[in-house]
Amino acid sequence: MEWFETVRDRVVPATGDVALTAPRLLVVLGVALVLVAVDPLWRVVRLAVTLVHELGHAVVGVLAGRQFTGFVLRGDMSGHAVTRGPVRGAGRVASTWSGYPMPALLGAAMVWAAERGWSAPLITTGLAILLFALIRVRSALTVVVMVVVIAGSAALWWWRDDALQAQVLVGFGVVLLVGAWRHLNAVLRDRSRGSDPGVLASLTPCPVCSGTSRSWWCAPWPRGSSRPRSSPPCADRRRMPCRVSRRCRRASRVQMPGWPPT
Numbered sequence: 001m002e003w004f005e006t007v008r009d010r011v012v013p014a015t016g017d018v019a020l021t022a023p024r025l026l027v028v029l030g031v032a033l034v035l036v037a038v039d040p041l042w043r044v045v046r047l048a049v050t051l052v053h054e055l056g057h058a059v060v061g062v063l064a065g066r067q068f069t070g071f072v073l074r075g076d077m078s079g080h081a082v083t084r085g086p087v088r089g090a091g092r093v094a095s096t097w098s099g100y101p102m103p104a105l106l107g108a109a110m111v112w113a114a115e116r117g118w119s120a121p122l123i124t125t126g127l128a129i130l131l132f133a134l135i136r137v138r139s140a141l142t143v144v145v146m147v148v149v150i151a152g153s154a155a156l157w158w159w160r161d162d163a164l165q166a167q168v169l170v171g172f173g174v175v176l177l178v179g180a181w182r183h184l185n186a187v188l189r190d191r192s193r194g195s196d197p198g199v200l201a202s203l204t205p206c207p208v209c210s211g212t213s214r215s216w217w218c219a220p221w222p223r224g225s226s227r228p229r230s231s232p233p234c235a236d237r238r239r240m241p242c243r244v245s246r247r248c249r250r251a252s253r254v255q256m257p258g259w260p261p262t
Helices: 002-009 022-037 039-063 090-097 101-115 119-134 140-158 162-182 184-189 196-203 246-251
Strands: 067-073 079-084 253-255
Touching: 022 039, 022 162, 039 067, 039 079, 039 090, 039 101, 039 119, 039 140, 039 162, 067 140, 090 196, 101 119, 101 162, 119 140, 119 162, 140 162
Parallel strands: none
Antiparallel strands: 067 079, 079 253
């Protein structure tokens, strides 16, 4: 079929050499670093980093068996994602943990794919995830950001140019990598219960998988701060202080911690 061949031509990896030459690579790296280093530009670009963060919660949550119900990006560059499922357990821990490392992981994957001619399959996968998430947006700003990102990704996918795709993926991958590190200090300073480390502290035993202070490996809660402790609001404290009833686990609706607006 003609339409199948058209789609296939835009999905398969590149067959020729698409590695960036030194001059082009320097230009791409320079533009990416300017976007991250110049504060007015960064305040706009980091919306994309926040988008990756929130979709990281959503995708890992779905893979862990949770139901993704919606997400929001805010004007102060923060956001949150909402999943439905057990309030405790491996799925909740995995979905909560996945937000902060996701921009760095995706950025590294983009650079790797671009250098090996796999830009087209990666763009196709990303476009499918964006379309899946589009129907779950919960604010006007989120709709605007999603439409812009989907339009750019669709144009890059439809009018396929292997060299251009590689340049865009390397540039955006560097933005995600550096942007993830820029937010590392912000989350380390955040001791609130609503932050990712705070929620993980309430879900996991000590040592806490804080996920930030040591490259997202299991690490003790930082000294000088109290470990947040909380019991599920629907638990019967007289009978089961540390567990949740099956009915509550099925009906729980969990909001993933937001990306810090810094």
